[in-house]
Amino acid sequence: MRRLLARRMKFHLLGAFVVSMGCATLYKFGVAEPRKRAYAEFYKNYDAMKDFQAMKAAGVLESAPPK
């Protein structure tokens, strides 16, 4: 029982730090990094003109009505 609180506090404070870093890491590699990669992938081979032609053909643009 000697120094019980001190031991427990040390253990749980370390545990809390590990849990919080774990949550942050999970979010970073589960959400943030995939999102960054998704944006990079999207723009890697993005053809703006092809996208524009598709929108024009669909008739959604006010400035470029389909012929």
Added chain:
Amino acid sequence: MADYSQFGFQDASSPVMEELVEFHDHALMVALAICSLVLYLLTMMLTEKLSSSTVDAQEIELVWTILPAIVLILLALPSLQILYMMDEVNEPDLTLKAIGHQWYWTYEYTDLKDLTFDSYMVPTTDLPLGHFRLLEVDHRVIVPMESPVRVIVTADDVLHSWAVPSLGVKTDAIPGRLNQTSFTATRPGIFYGQCSEICGANHSFMPIVVESTTLADFENWSSLMSS
């Protein structure tokens, strides 16, 4: 535009918005770390695995002073970086004015020709099939894609705010004041926004629609509108 069940940001359509999305992920990660730390300690306290019966706590006092200071620096540095990036002088290719009224927007393109038009929401009764309720307008703001655009925002009567989330733009429209913002639409498309400052009965019914198109189509459109 936003989906009905959407929780996060709309897809970014400008470099600034991409940076903001990344910064938000960073800030949320920091907030999650802090919340999980507090929740863990709270659970330990409530299940009596920990208590705060201490008499001398110099070390922990030091830790919980320095750690938050570090967290604040971790948040402030990218935030200031983006703030200064947004204010960079970027030599816009086009300047247009957005003037808020109760309850519509007026747009002025006065760079080359004197082009001015009002932009009213399309009422639901007149909305064609497949169009977005309370978001479509009769005349859109047409801009050339991949070109820096400067928008001068003001108002004629009461406070309004010109906002387009996908482009990372929100600027207050204040009577008697000119506020400047800028954006570059990285891809062609139609970007929706809504008035973001309470301005009376029809505050929710004065949307903003920005259409990003090719330079040639932009020039054709501006010639047609001016004539």
